[in-house]
Amino acid sequence: MDISRRLRFSLELFTFLAVIFIWIYWRFTLPPPIEDDRKCNTNNIIIPKGNNNYPVKKILLWNASQRKEVRAFGVGQDVFARKRCAFTQCEIFTDRWEHPLDYYDAIVVVFNDEFLSKEDMAMPEFESGRNPNQRLVFFTQESPPALRSHYNMTRFVHFFNWTMTYALDSDIPLLYGRIIPKKSSRLSPEQILQLRKKSRKSFRPRSAFRQKTKKIAWMVSHCWTHSMRELYAKELNKYMDVDIYGGCGNFSCPTHVLHSSDPQCYDMLQSDYKFYLSFENSLCKDYVTEKFFKVMDHDIVPIVYGAADYARHAPPHSYIHAGKFKPKELADYLKLLDANQTLYEEYFWWKDHFRVESSVDDMSRHGFCDLCQKLHEDSEFKSYAEMASDWGDDSRQCA
Ligand SMILES: *[C@@H]1O[C@H](CO)[C@@H](O)[C@H](O)[C@H]1NC(C)=O
Ligand SMILES: *[C@@H]1O[C@H](CO)[C@@H](O)[C@H](O)[C@H]1NC(C)=O
Numbered sequence: 001m002d003i004s005r006r007l008r009f010s011l012e013l014f015t016f017l018a019v020i021f022i023w024i025y026w027r028f029t030l031p032p033p034i035e036d037d038r039k040c041n042t043n044n045i046i047i048p049k050g051n052n053n054y055p056v057k058k059i060l061l062w063n064a065s066q067r068k069e070v071r072a073f074g075v076g077q078d079v080f081a082r083k084r085c086a087f088t089q090c091e092i093f094t095d096r097w098e099h100p101l102d103y104y105d106a107i108v109v110v111f112n113d114e115f116l117s118k119e120d121m122a123m124p125e126f127e128s129g130r131n132p133n134q135r136l137v138f139f140t141q142e143s144p145p146a147l148r149s150h151y152n153m154t155r156f157v158h159f160f161n162w163t164m165t166y167a168l169d170s171d172i173p174l175l176y177g178r179i180i181p182k183k184s185s186r187l188s189p190e191q192i193l194q195l196r197k198k199s200r201k202s203f204r205p206r207s208a209f210r211q212k213t214k215k216i217a218w219m220v221s222h223c224w225t226h227s228m229r230e231l232y233a234k235e236l237n238k239y240m241d242v243d244i245y246g247g248c249g250n251f252s253c254p255t256h257v258l259h260s261s262d263p264q265c266y267d268m269l270q271s272d273y274k275f276y277l278s279f280e281n282s283l284c285k286d287y288v289t290e291k292f293f294k295v296m297d298h299d300i301v302p303i304v305y306g307a308a309d310y311a312r313h314a315p316p317h318s319y320i321h322a323g324k325f326k327p328k329e330l331a332d333y334l335k336l337l338d339a340n341q342t343l344y345e346e347y348f349w350w351k352d353h354f355r356v357e358s359s360v361d362d363m364s365r366h367g368f369c370d371l372c373q374k375l376h377e378d379s380e381f382k383s384y385a386e387m388a389s390d391w392g393d394d395s396r397q398c399a
């Protein structure tokens with residue numbers, strides 16, 4: 001009796017000590033648990049806190065630090081953690097005189113469509129040869145035709161190492177927006193058909209959905225463009241009224257400094273209009289701008305006109321492609337949708353299954369988070385032999 005009790009006691013003591021030992025071992029030798037808040041929105045790479053011992057990658061914004069897409073992200077080092085980037089060991093500088101050019105891991109040169117001073121246009125010059133490990137980044141949100149009158153691209157021979165643009169095959173994509181499935185699983189074509197069918201019966205209109213009284217709106221500031229979109233719109237207007245907002249039309253909406261159009265303006269359009277002309281001003285591969293994504297973020301059906309492959313940007317049956325119709329045919333189709341609420345609402349089947357990013361904040365966050373990550377992860381040498389064929393006067397990217 002006594003012996004067995006003592007035996008049990010030692011057994012219990014042993015178990016107790018073993019548990020303590022295992023706990024201590026686990027606590028101090030295994031890495032700390034991964035914290036969810038370090039997860040970046042851009043991708044799913046997770047870095048445990050305290051594991052940021054990489055050297056800081058230094059990024060110089062050569063010019064245009066006042067541009068909205070650059071300002072929206074911010075400068076310095078803390079900003080990468082604040083924006084919840086996967087990699088936070090980067091720092092953005094904006095004063096090109098602060099350090100010698102050799103100091104930086106990347107120099108970002110912004111190309112834009114504004115009239116610029118000589119100083120803005122000056123490219124980095126390397127007196128004692130280039131640091132072979134440094135990246136020169138070609139950064140633009142504009143399409144080649146918009147850059148045409150400002151830059152001569154033929155001089156950039158083996159100059160840039162990376163591109164950061166709206167083009168999907170950029171080294172660092174700088175997209176105007178993203179439409180992201182809410183669940184990680186992708187929908188099959190059959191599932192999509194099912195959801196569309198279901199939406200005919202059960203779509204719950206948000207806002208004053210059924211009270212829309214007007215048909216087509218178009219917000220436009222540049223009346224004459226490379227894409228000649230205005231000719232299409234004018235022809236369409238013969239068959240169906242197009243209400244034109246902004247400098248080229250009779251309707252007006254307030255504008256906002258940071259966003260190209262006031263959010264209130266989109267709210268108004270959403271409650272009054274069924275369709276919106278998301279016509280791009282250039283017909284270039286992958287060029288799809290906030291004109292599209294902002295509207296997708298509201299309950300209006302965008303009518304697109306551009307050279308991008310929209311199927312790569314948005315779910316099927318969520319927009320109407322003007323390029324597939326003659327203006328009169330399009331007007332007939334819109335009249336059909338206008339007369340049949342069920343058919344119209346089917347264009348919103350995807351709303352519960354996807355979320356839309358369309359802000360300048362999202363664009364710049366993805367862009368700079370990805371730039372930081374690539375600086376840490378990609379050590380391959382690369383340079384563009386020339387820029388002219390993609391970004392020059394007769395870019396092969398554009399119609
Ligand atoms: C651009 O520069 C190249 C060579 O530097 C020159 O031959 C060409 O004429 C220039 N193009 C324009 C439009 O100025
Ligand atoms: C603006 O309104 C005037 C008068 O109603 C009309 O003549 C003109 O065609 C309109 N312009 C546009 C661009 O709709």
Ligand SMILES: *[C@@H]1O[C@H](CO)[C@@H](O)[C@H](O)[C@H]1NC(C)=O
Nearest residue numbers: 200336339340341342343344
């Ligand atoms: C609207 O279209 C649907 C689908 O084609 C059809 O079943 C329905 O009868 C139409 N409704 C009206 C009022 O025409």
Ligand SMILES: *[C@@H]1O[C@H](CO)[C@@H](O)[C@H](O)[C@H]1NC(C)=O
Nearest residue numbers: 132133134158161381382383
């Ligand atoms: C960047 O391009 C330059 C010029 O072609 C080249 O000398 C340099 O090695 C490249 N750097 C990297 C990191 O690819």
Ligand SMILES: CC(=O)N[C@H]1CO[C@H](CO)[C@@H](O)[C@@H]1O
Nearest residue numbers: 062063064065066095096120
């Ligand atoms: C538009 C803009 O911000 N340009 C800047 C380009 O870089 C130079 C030198 O840092 C600045 O003086 C310009 O203001």
